[in-house]
Amino acid sequence: MKWLVIPFFLVSSLTSAQEAGAFVAQAWSNNAEVEDPLGFGIYLSSNPSALLVIGISFERFANDRTYEGYSTVFTPNPVWESINSSVRATMWKLRLSFFPLKYDYFSFGIGSAVSANWISISKRGVGTGNRVATEGGQKFGVGISLLARITPIEFLPLAVNIDGQRHFLSESTSVVTNTEMPFKRSMAITSLSIGISYFF
Numbered sequence: 001m002k003w004l005v006i007p008f009f010l011v012s013s014l015t016s017a018q019e020a021g022a023f024v025a026q027a028w029s030n031n032a033e034v035e036d037p038l039g040f041g042i043y044l045s046s047n048p049s050a051l052l053v054i055g056i057s058f059e060r061f062a063n064d065r066t067y068e069g070y071s072t073v074f075t076p077n078p079v080w081e082s083i084n085s086s087v088r089a090t091m092w093k094l095r096l097s098f099f100p101l102k103y104d105y106f107s108f109g110i111g112s113a114v115s116a117n118w119i120s121i122s123k124r125g126v127g128t129g130n131r132v133a134t135e136g137g138q139k140f141g142v143g144i145s146l147l148a149r150i151t152p153i154e155f156l157p158l159a160v161n162i163d164g165q166r167h168f169l170s171e172s173t174s175v176v177t178n179t180e181m182p183f184k185r186s187m188a189i190t191s192l193s194i195g196i197s198y199f200f
Contacts, residue, residue, distance in 0.1 A: 019045045019055070021161060023195025027061055033087050033121060033182040034189070037063035041193070045095070053097040053109075061089040071125030071132050082126040090118045097147055107149040115141035117169055119183050135176045137183035143167035157199035165191045 025039045039062065045055025064086050070078040092115060099109035117139045123132035145165040152160065169187040 018047050019053075019197050019199050021045075021159075021195050021197030023161065023163070023193045025059070025061070025191045025193035027189050027191040029187060029189045031182065031187050033063070033065075033085060034061075034089065034119070034187070035063050035065060037061040037087070037089070039089075039191075041091075041195075043095075043197075045097075051099050051109075053095075053099070053111075055095050055097070057091075057093045057095060059091040059093065061091075063087045066126070071123075071128060071130040079125065079128055079130065081128060083132060084124055084126055086122045088120045091141070092116045093141075093143075095145075097145070099147070099149065105151050105154075107147075107151075109147040109149075111145040111147055111163075113141075113143045113145065113165070113167070115143065115167065115169075117141055121182065123180075132180065133178060134180040134182065135174075137172040137174075137181070139169040139172060139183070139187070141167050141169040159197045159199070161193075161195050161197055163191075163193045163195075165189075165193070167191070 022042045023040065025041060027039060028036045039060055041057050041059035043055050043057035045053050047053055066082055066084050068080070069083050071081055071083055072079045093113045095111055095113045097109050097111035099107045101108040120136040121134050123134050124130065125132070143165050145163055148162040150160040167189045169189065171186045172184050
């Protein structure tokens with residue numbers, strides 16, 4: 001049932017959106033495969049009151065790395081070589097933000113979020129071309145954030161948004177035998193994003 005939360009609020013956000021924006025982000029994780037990826041995102045939101053913002057965002061992060069390891073772990077004769085690892089993470093977040101502090105062109109707030117997350121991974125040996133047996137993951141997440149908004153030009157419906165987030169992703173419940181599962185455990189991701197939004 002928890003995976004139905006995001007699509008439900010996606011429909012309501014699309015039909016009553018008052019703001020649309022895009023952003024770039026730098027993330028830091030405690031997962032060896034995800035590492036510290038760059039990403040981007042888009043979002044739609046509505047304002048039920050002067051202080052409250054409800055929205056949904058789509059975020060995409062990518063990380064590519066090369067390391068030394070076994071490309072054929074679950075065979076009688078494992079091969080040690082350089083391995084290329086490619087990770088892609090897709091996140092849908094339902095966000096609730098509160099802006100209690102406003103000074104001229106500046107607004108400061110706090111926020112919370114729940115998310116549905118999909119992580120895919122592909123690993124291949126550089127020398128042999130062997131594909132490493134590895135599994136991605138689906139995770140449910142919750143997070144908190146600190147927000148700052150700047151509206152520098154009074155007559156233009158634009159804002160610059162800065163967002164610092166701390167997001168916690170759940171442990172995966174699925175188990176696959178004879179396969180690496182780098183995203184089985186819970187994860188924590190810290191991110192800093194900057195973007196621009198337009199008010200309808």
